Amino acid sequence: MTRVVPRLRAIMKPFVRFVTCTVLFTGGLGCDPDAAADDGSEREAPDTRLQTRMLAAGAPTPVALAYARTVARAHREADRAVGLEARAAILRAALAEPVPGDMPEAEVLRLELAARLGETMAERPEGAAAAVELLAPMLHPARVLPRDRATARALVTLGDLAVATGDDALAVGSYMRAIRVMSSLRQELVR
Amino acid sequence: MTELSPLLRTGTLGELSAAERERIAAELRALGEDGFIDGEVDEGAVVEVAALIGSVHGPAIDPPLSEIEQRRAWRRVATRVPAPPASMRGGGSPPRVGLAAVGFAAAVMLALIPTLRERGHDRPGDAAGRAAATSLGADARRALEALPGESDGARAQALADAYAARLHGAQERPQ
Numbered sequence: 001m002t003r004v005v006p007r008l009r010a011i012m013k014p015f016v017r018f019v020t021c022t023v024l025f026t027g028g029l030g031c032d033p034d035a036a037a038d039d040g041s042e043r044e045a046p047d048t049r050l051q052t053r054m055l056a057a058g059a060p061t062p063v064a065l066a067y068a069r070t071v072a073r074a075h076r077e078a079d080r081a082v083g084l085e086a087r088a089a090i091l092r093a094a095l096a097e098p099v100p101g102d103m104p105e106a107e108v109l110r111l112e113l114a115a116r117l118g119e120t121m122a123e124r125p126e127g128a129a130a131a132v133e134l135l136a137p138m139l140h141p142a143r144v145l146p147r148d149r150a151t152a153r154a155l156v157t158l159g160d161l162a163v164a165t166g167d168d169a170l171a172v173g174s175y176m177r178a179i180r181v182m183s184s185l186r187q188e189l190v191r
Numbered sequence: 192m193t194e195l196s197p198l199l200r201t202g203t204l205g206e207l208s209a210a211e212r213e214r215i216a217a218e219l220r221a222l223g224e225d226g227f228i229d230g231e232v233d234e235g236a237v238v239e240v241a242a243l244i245g246s247v248h249g250p251a252i253d254p255p256l257s258e259i260e261q262r263r264a265w266r267r268v269a270t271r272v273p274a275p276p277a278s279m280r281g282g283g284s285p286p287r288v289g290l291a292a293v294g295f296a297a298a299v300m301l302a303l304i305p306t307l308r309e310r311g312h313d314r315p316g317d318a319a320g321r322a323a324a325t326s327l328g329a330d331a332r333r334a335l336e337a338l339p340g341e342s343d344g345a346r347a348q349a350l351a352d353a354y355a356a357r358l359h360g361a362q363e364r365p366q
Contacts, residue, residue: 060357068351075344109347115342149340156331163324168317171324175331182334189339 002078010155049141050180056104059176064103070094071109084123091117108150114138115154118161128164135161139174145181147188152181 058064074094081087095113099106118131135158145151155178162171341349 053312054310060354062358065351065354068354072344072347072351075347079344087203091299105350109350112343112346130258149335149338149342150346152331152335152338153342156335159324159328159331163321163328168320168324172320175324175327178247178331179327182331187336 030069033083044169046169046171046176047141048176048180050177051144052147052151052184053144053182055108055146058103058105061100061102061179062081064106067097067100067103067106068109070097071113074113078120088117088120091120104146107142108148111138111148111150111154115150118157122161122164128161132158132161132165132167132170136170139177141173143176144158147181147184149185151169152178152185155181 067161071094074090078090081090091113095110095117099110114135118135121127121131121134134155139145139151139154139158155174159171159174159178162168162174340346
């Protein structure tokens, strides 16, 4: 029992903050309903829409294999690259590689590449805004995203970038969606 | 410049014809003036007002009003002007000082607008929201680290290896 309580508390903590943020960003904090309505024009509510799909394994084709190897090589080269520009150029080139048609996992690999590229770009001054422009369309709330760790990682990265650019609504929305993806993944792991 | 009436030209009623006197008296009655007594114009009041209007339009009053007459004229005009609202009473400041004060206040407001805007954005709710976002981000990152799985190069390499194994297995099976 003594071990269960701290564990339960640790599990519940992100979700308690999730609820807290929902309350804060949907105007629940405002005591004056008129003031809350006025705030709506200035403070955008976070978009927490999330649609996910199970990631199906694609058919092992030579093209899909070549694509996966290209991405893996790009990451290795990026690890060895000296300087932000060189690393960003390698990741950008890998992201621009044509995606095989019948390869569902390609989206996951692209999300990983984009998240890493975004993190690299954000290391430069003013780079966070450009990184948000790169990642936000890929993770748009209207899109159906793969239920995968890469999606959660990319959403967390987008949240960090949004914090860096001062877009609190995007930050909270991204973190909330990331937590929901991770919650779904944990439920699948438990089953 | 509009043609001035004989009254304004001369500042006296002496040169007015009976018709002009009657017209002026009718106008004054229509305005509710109390300077009429039995069809006669309160010559003193008319002359004072005429002198003031004349001073605006330019013709000299002959003979000019004495200091006491000018004070009377201004006091009479002052009694006919509605009192300004309390918020507009400036305590007798000269007009230039008042204008300067208004200009200074406007300049101060213009200078303060960016500061006020910044303060407006930095409300307690915003600060709380930002703190909540930062805290939520820390939790999300911790949860991501605790989530099993690979990322970046390791993930791509694992996928490539799995593809290769399945591809080679598929190729080997028919043989």
